Amino acid sequence: MTIDIMLTYGVLLLAIILFVSEKLRTDLVAVLIMVLLPWTGVITVDEAFSGFASDAVISIIGVMLIGYGIEKSGVMGVIAKLITDNVGTKEKNIMATTSATAGVISSFMQNIGAAALFLPTLRRVGKRAKIAPSKLIMPMGYAAILGGTLTMVASGPLIILNDLLGDAGYDSFHLFAVTPIGVALLAGGILYFYLLGHKVLPGNKEDDSSKHDASLQHVYNLPEHIYECTIPEENALIDQSIESLNIWQQFGIHIIGIYENGSFTYTPWRQTRLRANQTLALLGEEKQIRAFTKAYDLSGTDDPQIFTDVLNDEFAGFAELIVPPKSAAAGKTLAELGLRKNYHVEPVAYIGPDGEQFNVLEDEMTPGLEIIVFGRWEDIDKLKQSDTFVVMSDVKQPDPSSGRDLKKPALISLAVSLSLVLFGFPLPISFFTGAMMMILFGVIPKNEIYSAIDWKTVFLLAGLIPLGTAFDNSGAAELTANALVGVIETWGILPILIVIGLLSMFFSLFMSNVAATVLLVPLVILMGESFGVDPAALALLVAVSASNSFVLPTHQVNAFIMTPGGYRNADYLRAGSLMSVIFLVISVTMIWLFYI
Incomplete structure (x- = not known):
């Protein structure tokens, strides 16, 4: 074992410790690795920063902009309303329809965005049908994760896969190369909950239909009186x-x-x-x-005269917000965020991930925190345009006729991007063309262009790419691959595929799924060359299996739906264990039958 290999393993061990301990955010861990590696001499400075110019990073920025534009245009709202109006009241039909739609939408926008979009819709449909949110939200969240396997731009691991294959001298996969696997996985996930949802999903007493019928004031014991007094x-x-x-x-x-x-x-x-x-x-x-x-x-009255026309139920009221993963609110205190100053709403109660309610929040906000606010409907509605919070409650909508209809230019921009990809143009230029069209058409306001991009994800991708380069340059990938080959070379192709799928799942649960892909793809390429099996197919299995994150709330979608669904870790373990097995069986079978 050379010094370079030992240094590379040392950096990898540090990365694993930081990922698992969560001492630093995942994007900061990636940047730290990117900065450390050139100092070891394993890679050059140019190689360390090459990730920022990679096709994967440029592509994901374009995909983020297009996804933001589609959401901003109102297209997704129309789809959600169409489902709400026509899905009926049967639990299984609602679950299957909303899950399928969320999965399909995840194929061209971030899966956390698809989950955030459908969460309020599910609450409305569930309230009407008297169905507990816990019966609908987890299937939708899992479907959003599964939808990340429908196209080669649907998730970070699949986007970065083509870069890793190109570096190894293999052809890239086209946009829909993974679609057969994704369709099978999405269908399998929906069928799983359709047949066994009543056994694996919790029916939380706190989130039953009686709670749905109650007002926020009654459910959370909120103050109801407005009193006027003059100083x-x-x-x-x-x-x-x-x-x-x-x-x-x-x-x-x-x-x-x-x-x-x-x-x-x-x-x-x-x-x-x-x-x-x-x-x-x-x-x-x-x-x-x-x-x-x-x-x-002070003297005053409990029969307001001055505020009666501006703070009555028609113009103002309570709303339920949730802090999503990667929100600007996460890690900030209320004072730092300026909820009153910047968003013009008054926080009145807070509900933690464990369901505990408290009236004063002095600590930093965390993803999954619910906040009950009071404000004017027009101010609460503006929160829907921000990615800082997800508005869970129904609010009185502003008149849409006052604005320009952006649905058609948004759909045209998306169609142009997909057409360019289908005609063989590279992913970065195809999706940036669509994104630029959305900006020029006014779908994405010019002052929201940079805020539409999840820069943490960008730096995570760019920072981890050099780790794969270091593994290859140092010989660590070859050494590790040879060791694995020595153990499993006599097992046969099917057990080898299962091992690869399990390794990818395991690393994704405790590290970033992008990190798992960057580490394992170079290994399985070398293993494929040793076994005489198509290395690209094994690499595809790694990238697909990186989405097999269901048994713990470590995936950002699982963390996001935990509080609104009233879930506990045990619920993910119960429902996610069998889902993980189904995912492994379907993905391995599809690779074995159609890609090798």
Whole structure:
């Protein structure tokens, strides 16, 4: 074993430890590896940064922009409404239809985006049909993951696969080369839940149909009273900021509006200072409000006059938000995010992944956190245009006639991209052409171009590509492959395929699925050459099996649906174990029958 191989193994071990321990975000781990490798001398500086110019990274940026444009145009909303209006009320039909649609949509946009899109739709359909969310959300989430195997641009592992094959001297797969496998996997997953969903899915008492029928106020015991009071001259509130009053912790009430000199300020910022003669709209329980007004010598009424036309049920109310994975809110406190200042809504309650409800949040927000907010419907609706939160509740929609219909130019742009790919043009230029068309057509606003790109994923891909190069340059890939060949060369092709599928699944569960692909593809290419089996087919199995992440909530989609579905780790283990076996059987069988 050479020094280069030992150094490469050392960097790999460090990466595995950091991935598993979650001491750093996955994208930061990738960047750290990218920076460390040139210092070992195993790769050059140019090779370390070559990932940023790779076809895989350029392609995924184009796919992200197109997916964002499709979602922004409202096309997905039309599809979701069509399903909502026509799917009926039978649980199995709703599950199969929404899961199939989410899976297909995942073939050309990030699967977390497809899951986020269908989550509110499932809540609406489930409420109408009196079906527990836990019976619908997990099948949809799994289908979104399975949809990531429908095309060669549907997931990070498949996108990066063609780059790895090209580096090894093999031809790339065309866009729909993996589609037969993806269709079989998606169909298998839907059939699994159709036949066995009642046995493997939980029927959470907290999320049953009776909870659906109740209002958010009743379900979460939220304050219902709006009280008006005016600040008199020489009052203790004058020149105090809302935050300094500490009224959330001390009294459990919220200032949701300020009226002064004919103008309204809704859900005022925490640093807003109060002045004499301002009229406040207070949200809270009557007993708490009385305690506050007594403490500050205020008089008012529980029959609002000034705010009655702007904060009634027609114009304002409660909504349920969830923090998705890779959200700008994740890792920030409420103060850092500025929920009131930037989004004009008032947070009133929080529900953690374990279902615990609390009224004050001082810690950093985490993916899966639910936030109950109060605000005007028009402000809550604007949150739908942001990827910071997913709005789970129905809100009063603005009049769509005021805006330009962007559905047709969005679909034309998508069709052009796919046509270019089908005519043999490279993926990067094909998808960037479609993305540029969406920008020029106004589907993607110019000030949202860069925010539409998930830069963490971009850096994850670009940072891990050099690790594969180091494995190849140092001889570590050849050494590892030879060791594996020595163990399994007499097993026969089918057991070898099963081992490859299991290795990819295992690495993906505890590391990034992209990292698993970068590590294993060079190995299986060398193994295929030793066995006389098509190396590209083995590499395809690795990239497909990297999506076999169902038994733990480590995949971003599984983490995202955990709270709204009311799931626990045991639920993923129960439903995901058999799903993983089905995935392994289908993927191995398809590769064995049609690709080797």
